[in-house]
Amino acid sequence: MITTADTTTxxxxxxFEGIVKDYxxxxxxxRVSVAVQAGELVALLGPSGCGKTTTLRMAAGFIxxxxxxxxxxxxxxxxxxxxxxxxxxxxxxxxxxxxxTVGGNMLFGLKRRGVAREEAERRVxxxxxxxKLDHLLDRLPKQLSGGQQQRVAxxxxxxxxxxxxxxxxxxxxxxxxxxxxxxxxxxxIQQELGITALFVTHDQSEAMAIADRVAVMDAGRLxxxxxxERLYARPATRFVANFIGRANLIDAKAAGATGRDxxxxxxxxxxLKFALASDTPAEGAVxxxxxxxxxxxxxxxxxxxxxxxxxxxxxxxxxxxxxxxEFAGDVTITAEIRGSEAASYPQGAKVWASWDASALSCVIN
Amino acid sequence: MSLVSWRSPFGxxxxxxxxxxxxxxxxxxxxxxxxxxxxxxxxxxxPEGFSLQWYSKLIREPLYLNGFxxxxxxxxxxxxxxxxIGIPAAYALAYRGFRGASTLVSIFLSPxxxxxLVLAVALTIFFSHWxxxxxxxxxxxxxxxxxxxxxxxxxxxxxxRLDPAxxxxxxxxxxxxxxxxLLVTLPVVKSGFAAAGALAFIMSFDEFDMALFLSxxxxxxxxxxxxxxxxxxxxxxxxxxxxxxxxxxxxxxxLVQIVRMLRG
Ligand SMILES: Nc1ncnc2c1ncn2[C@@H]1O[C@H](COP(=O)(O)OP(=O)(O)OP(=O)(O)O)[C@@H](O)[C@H]1O
Ligand SMILES: [Mg+2]
Numbered sequence: 001m002i003t004t005a006d007t008t009t010x011x012x013x014x015x016f017e018g019i020v021k022d023y024x025x026x027x028x029x030x031r032v033s034v035a036v037q038a039g040e041l042v043a044l045l046g047p048s049g050c051g052k053t054t055t056l057r058m059a060a061g062f063i064x065x066x067x068x069x070x071x072x073x074x075x076x077x078x079x080x081x082x083x084x085x086x087x088x089x090x091x092x093x094x095x096x097x098x099x100x101t102v103g104g105n106m107l108f109g110l111k112r113r114g115v116a117r118e119e120a121e122r123r124v125x126x127x128x129x130x131x132k133l134d135h136l137l138d139r140l141p142k143q144l145s146g147g148q149q150q151r152v153a154x155x156x157x158x159x160x161x162x163x164x165x166x167x168x169x170x171x172x173x174x175x176x177x178x179x180x181x182x183x184x185x186x187x188x189i190q191q192e193l194g195i196t197a198l199f200v201t202h203d204q205s206e207a208m209a210i211a212d213r214v215a216v217m218d219a220g221r222l223x224x225x226x227x228x229e230r231l232y233a234r235p236a237t238r239f240v241a242n243f244i245g246r247a248n249l250i251d252a253k254a255a256g257a258t259g260r261d262x263x264x265x266x267x268x269x270x271x272l273k274f275a276l277a278s279d280t281p282a283e284g285a286v287x288x289x290x291x292x293x294x295x296x297x298x299x300x301x302x303x304x305x306x307x308x309x310x311x312x313x314x315x316x317x318x319x320x321x322x323x324x325x326e327f328a329g330d331v332t333i334t335a336e337i338r339g340s341e342a343a344s345y346p347q348g349a350k351v352w353a354s355w356d357a358s359a360l361s362c363v364i365n
Numbered sequence: 366m367s368l369v370s371w372r373s374p375f376g377x378x379x380x381x382x383x384x385x386x387x388x389x390x391x392x393x394x395x396x397x398x399x400x401x402x403x404x405x406x407x408x409x410x411x412p413e414g415f416s417l418q419w420y421s422k423l424i425r426e427p428l429y430l431n432g433f434x435x436x437x438x439x440x441x442x443x444x445x446x447x448x449x450i451g452i453p454a455a456y457a458l459a460y461r462g463f464r465g466a467s468t469l470v471s472i473f474l475s476p477x478x479x480x481x482l483v484l485a486v487a488l489t490i491f492f493s494h495w496x497x498x499x500x501x502x503x504x505x506x507x508x509x510x511x512x513x514x515x516x517x518x519x520x521x522x523x524x525x526r527l528d529p530a531x532x533x534x535x536x537x538x539x540x541x542x543x544x545x546x547l548l549v550t551l552p553v554v555k556s557g558f559a560a561a562g563a564l565a566f567i568m569s570f571d572e573f574d575m576a577l578f579l580s581x582x583x584x585x586x587x588x589x590x591x592x593x594x595x596x597x598x599x600x601x602x603x604x605x606x607x608x609x610x611x612x613x614x615x616x617x618x619x620l621v622q623i624v625r626m627l628r629g
Pocket of ligand 2: 053054
């Protein structure tokens with residue numbers, strides 16, 4: 001488990017400390033520790049069945065962890081029932097109360113908290129305006145479009161001003177276009193109100209686009225938590241490298257230093273020699289992103305980070321094209337070039353591929 | 366578009382069967398209602414002339430009126446108790462869900478499979494050994510045995526259709542489990558309760574086997590009154606009583622449908 005040290009010393013808004021959830025011999029969540037700072041949006045990302053929903057539901061109090069502690073605002077809430085926790089949840093199915101109007105749905109939580117009628121209605125109107133729901137307050141949920149229902153679900157959870165907003169794949173029932181605009185909108189409101197949020201998704205581009213930090217989960221474990229940029233540039237495990245974007249993973253062994261620049265050399269199969277920033281393991285896989293590869297007709301003359309290859313196949317994608325490059329030692333690497341350059345590198349062409357040391361990272365096998 | 370056009374040979378055969386079955390079910394009812402409005406002094410079908418004399422006679426007959434009121438009292442009590450017991454049970458069995466819930470449902474529904482005559486005999490023996498209660502209260506208990514399963518059968522699917530996240534949303538917004546049940550779960554499924562209540566009422570009101578064995582002879586329910594009368598002489602008052610019963614059930618069913626349609 002690799003986590004980056006928190007740069008802030010402030011008390012996290014919500015933190016999971018070594019959370020475990022066992023289902024009769026099956027470990028759905030395995031020693032997960034995550035701390036979310038006030039105003040931060042953290043995405044829980046991972047493939048289906050990796051334990052994202054289970055983790056989120058433990059925060060809301062619907063599932064009791066087998067081991068570990070959950071703190072909200074410095075208070076241990078691990079054994080508190082859902083209605084005594086200060087969380088607002090947006091369900092995948094929205095779970096709007098079908099017998100109440102939009103206004104009634106949004107008032108529900110405020111009434112349970114004993115907020116005075118006038119004050120409650122003012123807050124609902126205010127938030128409804130922000131979510132562009134003000135003209136829909138008297139409608140029943142079934143009289144709304146999917147996108148409107150989604151906004152009501154967010155509004156209902158936000159109006160109680162929860163310590164943490166919890167969202168379980170809130171966009172999965174929207175079509176692709178609406179999903180993108182809703183995502184931007186949610187991010188805007190979250191930042192405007194300074195809401196702390198935990199967001200579950202299995203869509204890596206969604207996670208990268210919306211989150212301050214992304215927690216990648218793999219089979220119940222936290223694989224890595226970091227900013228989207230660092231996650232992409234410095235994946236900690238093979239799984240993360242593959243799950244976030246496209247990656248070429250080339251097995252390599254450390255082979256001393258370059259002598260210059262303080263770079264470490266790692267030898268791959270055949271003639272592949274990588275020079276990359278230090279702190280690399282003795283043995284691992286070098287992560288080389290397809291778009292980091294440059295293609296030339298001539299050798300670059302450099303000793304490292306370049307090699308000769310044969311174009312095995314070309315797939316044209318419009319703005320970009322993917323070349324499958326075969327290197328000596330039976331290694332195939334995918335490179336991404338501009339679509340307009342695809343014609344210059346037909347199948348069978350001999351080319352030289354090269355990349356920058358800074359574009360490389362290395363994961364342990 | 367229906368799946369099978371009635372103009373095709375298969376569709377025509379289907380329609381024919383449907384019409385025959387409906388005629389078979391409705392036929393006897395038409396005979397009873399028809400003969401109850403006859404002008405003759407005896408039971409006849411098709412009716413000779415038209416008169417409501419048997420209905421006016423029915424109202425003036427205290428035995429029928431008492432029977433009706435007794436049945437009404439029993440059926441109302443049974444309906445209320447079945448709903449009070451059946452709805453929370455259905456909620457626990459279907460919405461909450463726990464291991465063995467489906468087995469329990471099968472056990473709870475099994476009285477519906479039993480011929481009520483068997484239940485009647487068994488209960489008669491039971492009450493002679495353990496006289497828990499007296500009079501028509503025994504009949505109320507007996508009817509509960511079949512009416513609670515009936516309520517379960519109607520409300521369990523209603524609870525099953527309910528999104529489990531609804532109650533969780535209520536809890537998340539700060540409602541206690543009781544508040545969540547009362548403010549969200551109950552209002553959302555309640556349209557199913559009208560149907561369940563009507564069914565329990567009808568089941569109790571026109572139940573005969575157990576009523577014959579267990580009811581208080583001094584306060585006979587309507588079905589037993591009708592039976593006793595029919596054994597003496599089959600006069601048109603009987604047809605009028607039966608027709609009234611049919612009409613009542615019909616009105617009840619239509620009301621339930623209207624309630625359902627209004628709820629959408
Ligand atoms: N009540 C339960 N009993 C047994 N196993 C469960 C239960 N709930 C979840 N699991 C298992 O725990 C694992 C994690 O489930 P979870 O719902 O958290 O996955 P997820 O990451 O949200 O996946 P998805 O993206 O498909 O929603 C799964 O393998 C699932 O089968
Ligand atoms: Mg999930």
